[in-house]
Amino acid sequence: MKPSSFNYHAPTRVEEATALLAEHGDGAKVLAGGQSLVPMLSLRLASFEHLVDLNKVEGLSAIERVNGHLRVGAIVRQAVAEHSADVAASVPLLSKALPHIGHFQIRNRGTVGGSIAHADPASELPAVALALDATIEAAGPGGTRKIAAADFFVSTWQTALADDEILSAVEFPVWGPGSGFAVEELTRRHGDFALAGAVVGVQVSGDTVTKATIGLFGVGPTPLRASAAEAALLSGADAAEAGKVAASHISPVDDIHASGAYRTQVTAVIVRRAIEAALKEARS
Amino acid sequence: MSDEVVVKLNVNGRDHKVLVEPRKLLSDVLREDLHLTGTHVGCEHGACGACTVMVDGAAVRACLLFAVQVDGSKVVTVEGVTPTDGTLNPFQQAMQDCHGLQCGFCTPGFVVSMTSYLDDNPNPTDDDLKIALSGNLCRCTGYRGIINAARTAAGLPVPANAADGSDH
Numbered sequence: 001m002k003p004s005s006f007n008y009h010a011p012t013r014v015e016e017a018t019a020l021l022a023e024h025g026d027g028a029k030v031l032a033g034g035q036s037l038v039p040m041l042s043l044r045l046a047s048f049e050h051l052v053d054l055n056k057v058e059g060l061s062a063i064e065r066v067n068g069h070l071r072v073g074a075i076v077r078q079a080v081a082e083h084s085a086d087v088a089a090s091v092p093l094l095s096k097a098l099p100h101i102g103h104f105q106i107r108n109r110g111t112v113g114g115s116i117a118h119a120d121p122a123s124e125l126p127a128v129a130l131a132l133d134a135t136i137e138a139a140g141p142g143g144t145r146k147i148a149a150a151d152f153f154v155s156t157w158q159t160a161l162a163d164d165e166i167l168s169a170v171e172f173p174v175w176g177p178g179s180g181f182a183v184e185e186l187t188r189r190h191g192d193f194a195l196a197g198a199v200v201g202v203q204v205s206g207d208t209v210t211k212a213t214i215g216l217f218g219v220g221p222t223p224l225r226a227s228a229a230e231a232a233l234l235s236g237a238d239a240a241e242a243g244k245v246a247a248s249h250i251s252p253v254d255d256i257h258a259s260g261a262y263r264t265q266v267t268a269v270i271v272r273r274a275i276e277a278a279l280k281e282a283r284s
Numbered sequence: 285m286s287d288e289v290v291v292k293l294n295v296n297g298r299d300h301k302v303l304v305e306p307r308k309l310l311s312d313v314l315r316e317d318l319h320l321t322g323t324h325v326g327c328e329h330g331a332c333g334a335c336t337v338m339v340d341g342a343a344v345r346a347c348l349l350f351a352v353q354v355d356g357s358k359v360v361t362v363e364g365v366t367p368t369d370g371t372l373n374p375f376q377q378a379m380q381d382c383h384g385l386q387c388g389f390c391t392p393g394f395v396v397s398m399t400s401y402l403d404d405n406p407n408p409t410d411d412d413l414k415i416a417l418s419g420n421l422c423r424c425t426g427y428r429g430i431i432n433a434a435r436t437a438a439g440l441p442v443p444a445n446a447a448d449g450s451d452h
Contacts, residue, residue: 001328005286008306008352031353038348039329042309051306053353079342103419105333105397108342109349190418 003041010053014060014139014168017052022141022164024050030166031055032075032114035106060113060168063087069135069171070094074113079104081112091172093132093181093201097124100183103191116152117167119159119222122193124183126153127223131199131215132172136160139168146171153222179203179211180282184270185218188257194218195258196266198226198246200274202233204282209233214242214271219252219263226250229271239279243272291355295320296364304351311335311346314361322362322392326421333420334393337361343400362392365399375399378436379429386424393420398434408438 011017021028028050031037040046054060060073063086070090072081081087082098094112101107101115101124115125116136129136129149136147138161152160161167185197196218203211212233214226229246237245247268252260288303295318302317311328314320314337326334328347335346338360365373372380375398385391394417401416402408408416413434422430432442 002309002312003307005305005307007286008289008350010352034350034353035330035345035348038309038350041307042329042347055353099415103333104401104416105336105343105345105419106330106348109344190415 004047007050010056012056018141020052033110035110036118071169071171072112073169074167075111078107078110090174096183097128100124113167121222122218127199127215127217130223131213135171137169138165140165155221180278182274182277184274186266196263198271198274200278202278202282219250239272239275243268246271291351295359306352309347310349310351313351320361334390336393336396338400343397375437378433382429382432384429384433390422
């Protein structure tokens with residue numbers, strides 16, 4: 001099928017983009033990499049009178065270290081971040097999550113910011129942002145504001161962004177030495193959305209886990225933090241126990257891809273595997 | 285209907301100027317306006333990879349881009365990956381040698397994807413190749429001939445029992 005007609009806007013400044021959004025309200029949609037939006041338009045699951053393309057907006061494609069964070073501009077391509085030595089060194093969890101997104105042809109076009117703003121609960125980057133307590137920078141007609149990832153993901157495909165705001169950057173905290181990270185997910189085919197997935201970060205001092213974060217995706221209306229499992233890990237629980245705790249706090253729904261019960265069972269396993277891999281890396 | 289816009293593209297080394305609606309996909313502009321019908325349209329929502337082209341050197345789905353978005357870009361389609369002396373490029377030749385196609389519908393997407401991938405990754409592992417091929421669907425071959433073609437083009441060994449795809 002073909003997308004319905006729309007007016008195409010290609011602003012070159014953030015202020016122009018947000019002014020267009022303010023003018024057209026919910027009749028306008030932001031277009032970044034388009035790897036989720038264009039299929040939705042083509043399948044006529046969505047239509048908009050105006051598309052505001054961010055690809056020509058200046059100042060949105062930098063990867064830089066700022067105040068102990070890695071700041072990734074909204075339209076940094078997933079492939080660019082995936083192959084960035086800076087990303088690998090400072091936010092390994094992001095590096096590890098990126099290859100799980102679609103296929104290399106998709107990541108050549110898809111953006112880090114677009115994936116997070118799209119807020120698909122089965123996608124990897126929203127879970128990474130949530131697990132790492134990333135900060136989302138939103139630009140609107142009145143300037144910019146910072147939104148904690150914990151407050152950003154409202155529901156499936158819904159975020160705390162207002163109609164006249166764009167996601168302009170994401171700031172990921174940089175962890176210190178002694179840390180390890182892992183991403184585990186179960187998909188039917190390579191590149192598919194996950195039936196269930198987990199992202200884990202741990203920091204250790206000797207045999208003690210001093211910092212732990214666990215993000216889940218594909219098992220709820222938003223990415224989820226497995227807070228109880230994090231607490232268990234910090235209290236000395238092993239990976240298998242923490243996996244069971246994580247699974248006991250979710251209630252994924254049945255759909256055509258998998259039952260909720262199956263997703264719950266899978267979650268216990270992949271959380272265990274991700275913790276084991278992250279601990280191994282942290283202790284190496 | 286929204287107004288038509290002028291889009292300038294350099295496709296396979298030739299400059300073109302087309303007048304199209306903003307909603308027109310790059311895949312449709314290539315086929316309908318430029319008559320480059322080697323780019324095939326399968327699923328039209330980014331799942332099958334048949335429409336893969338290179339835009340400014342990167343392999344992308346032409347059905348997930350509006351032509352207006354790539355105004356001013358250099359596009360290479362399957363018609364543009366063949367050497368000018370009329371021979372086939374290494375992956376194309378390997379596809380022929382390894383029987384990597386049957387009906388041929390998916391072939392342009394595989395050829396553009398792997399031509400681009402092997403240009404950027406000249407020394408892949410066997411697993412790298414399988415992952416790189418995962419973005420293109422083929423409904424005829426069972427993939428064995430295609431994987432062997434990728435191995436051949438990358439200079440990797442082809443397992444003896446997989447030479448002609450008859451082992452499955």
